Every structure is written in C-alpha cells, then in structure tokens.
Amino acid sequence: MSNIKEHQTMNYDTQMLSSSEEDIEKAAALLREGKVVGIPTETVYGLAADALNSTAVSEIFKAKGRPQDNPLIVHIGEFSDIYKYVTEVPENADKLAKAFWPGPLTMVLPKRDIIPMTTSGGLDTVGIRFPVHPVAREIIRRSGTALAAPSANLSGSPSPTTAMHVYNDMNGRISAIVDGGDCAVGVESTVVSFDKDGRVRLLRPGFVSLEDIKGIVGEGNAVCAKGVTEKISDGEKVLSPGMKYKHYSPKANVTILCGTIEQFTKYVSAHNGDRVCSMIFDSDANGFPFKYITYGDTSEKQARELFAVLRSLDDMGAEQVYARCPEQTGVGLAVYNRLLRAAGFEVVNL
Ligand code: TXA
Ligand code: MG
Secondary structure (H helix, E strand, O other): OOOOOOOOOOOOOOEEEOOOHHHHHHHHHHHHOOOOEEEOOOOOOEEEEEOOOHHHHHHHHHHHOOOOOOOOEEEOOOHHHHHHHEOOOOHHHHHHHHHHOOOOEEEEEEEOOOOOHHHHOOOOEEEEEOOOOHHHHHHHHHHOOOEEOOEOOOOOOOOOOOHHHHHHHHOOOOOEEEOOOOOOOOOOOEEEEEOOOOOEEEEEOOOOOHHHHHHHHOHHHEEEOOOOOOOOOOOOOOOOHHHHOOOOOOOOEEEEEEOOHHHHHHHHHHOOOOOEEEEEOHHHOOOOOOOEEEOOOOHHHHHHHHHHHHHHHHHOOOOEEEEEOOOOOOOHHHHHHHHHHHOOOOEEEO
16 A cells, blocks of 8 residues: 655656756756756765755755655765855764765764755754765756755655656656666665764664774764664654655565575465565576566665665555565665665564
8 A cells, every 4th residue: 555645736847857068057057046856866866956945945845745844965066065054073974074975975963054944854953965976966066056855756655766767756846857877876875963972873874884884983983773773653752854754665565574585485475466576686586486576686786776676566566565684784784774664664584
C-alpha cells in the first residue's frame, strides 16, 4: 500500500536541460530568479532553489509535498563559503571537511541569520554540503548563491538517481531538470552533527562511512545516533527530523530477510505468490527459482542500484518484496538504513 499522501497538482512547463554550458547557464538563471530546478549531484538528484530566498525555498516544499519541519541541506560551491552560513566550525568539522569535501558529507552546524527558517525547517542549525559533482558545482557557482536541495523525489518515494526518475516525479511541478547522467554514489550524503564536547554524531549513514569518520577523528570520537538502525517511536525526540518519516518506499510491502541464501529461498518458497518479488544479490541469481530482481553484490554497487530497483518494483506491480539483508558495515550501513525505512523496519531473522 502506498504511504504517499496525495500531492497537490502544479502546472509548470518543466524544461529538460542537458549539462552543456549553455543549459547550465539556463538552469543558473532560473535559480537566480527564484525558480526550482532538478540538478544532478554525486549522491542523488536534488531539487534546488536559492537557499537564502524563503519564497523560492517554499516552492521546493510544495513541489515535493514535504513536511515543513524537515530541514533542507544547503549546498555550497567553495569550502570557505561555510563561514557565510554558520557561526561556528568545530575542530572535528574542520578535519572532516578537509578529508571528505568536496564530496558526499553534510555537516549540521549552528546557522547564521542569513539562512531563513524556511530552509532550516525552523531549527537554529543548518546542514551544509559541498558536493563534488562538476555539474552541481558549476550550477552553484553560476547561481551566485548557495542552493537548498533535498532529494528530488516526491516526499516518501525512493530518491532519484537518474534524470528520468526526477522527470517521473516532478514533471509539471518544477521549472527545469538538468540531466547529468546516473549518480555515482546512489544514496544520499552522510549527515553528521557535533555534540557539545566535539564528538561526531552520525545522523544518516552514506558513502562516507562511520569507519571513515573514525579514521579521521579517532575511534572514540564518533558515534551512531539512535534512529540509524532502530525505529524511533511516535513522539520521541529526534536529532534529525528526516528520521521520523517513512521513506524510500515502493508501493509494495518490503520485508528484509536475514540469513543464508538457502534459508532465504526456503522462506520465499513458503510465502510465494504472483505478486511476490525477491530482491537478491547478483551472485544469488544463478538458479534462483522465483521471480527476482538483483541489487548488486558489493555495498558500493548496492548503494548505486538500490533506489532504481525500488522504483522498478513498482513498475513490475510487486505487492510483496523479500529483500536479502545487506552488510551493516562501511557503505553497507547506508544501504541497510535506506532498506530498513523502505521496509518500515520489518526484519525477519531466519
Ligand atoms: O545527498 C544528499 O544529501 C541529497 C543531495 C541532493 O545533496 N540531499 C538530500 O536531502 O538527501 P534530503 O532533504 O532528502 O535529506 C536531508 C536530511 C533529512 O533527513 C533532514 O532531516 C536532515 O538531512 N537534516 C537537514 N538539515 C538538518 C539539521 N539542521 N538538523 C538535523 N538534520 C538535518
Ligand atoms: Mg530525501
């Protein structure tokens, strides 16, 4: 059953743009005018608007159907721009930026007043990210501002990793979409905040892994927030508003099955049906007796393919999906975290 609420109709004539210099300039011009544009990044496509323009930012919320208390990430084009938007850069933030920027890491820091409350979802902090994708960087540079950009999907749907995914969700809802090819990472950026004592708290796992972060700040100086692999109960206080929403869901009911491929096959055999589809690893496919779709083998490949696979399950008309449980270390933790949300935390230990 779809958890996606009805989305308000909108009537934009959405332009499809390439990543030629001329088209990048068109996209930047639209952004300067306060319009919303779908842009490629190395993680997933983003729905960008001028982060400092509250009216433009509220159009992003409308296009996505996003709850207004869920803050947006602000994308900068130069390392030093961080000082324009935050009041303080703790030592560990500086170390992480030096190690992983530009790249798929977002740091939540105390915001300056120049960032409107619409952008920060009413919080006094802001998530800052310096993406590495050359098209994203050029669009930010030419827009002459910082860009607020959530993932470019309708709220609740899997994040888009191709321009066509963005088109499917956003045609008629935004001014333009820039096609920059398939996203190399495939899952959204790693999000971290900093405790008062400077300790790094992982709010959302991504390509920059907890292990990578510990490698920079030291083993004892980085921890995983509650909510990354556990369900947050209704009314419980969360460090990141995104944690409390159901996410990434195909229409089908998804169940994660943890165990060997033999145990998995036995379980599916006992629960099979016309509209059942298994999500298995590439190496499981040979001889697998039921309807399936593969989602990679290495954690990196799983990350790249996960959202496209979740979208194809809808196209296949699947009603029940059984997914093999991914690794929970390195980039695997990001894959597991997204799949857990797609599954509404339904996990069966075989
Ligand atoms: O890779 C990405 O980060 C992509 C691309 C487009 O850059 N963007 C993205 O944005 O994933 P979005 O809005 O889909 O996810 C942002 C996440 C949400 O879970 C939000 O709650 C959290 O980051 N977040 C943003 N600002 C925050 C803040 N000030 N405090 C805590 N969490 C924050
Ligand atoms: Mg998102």
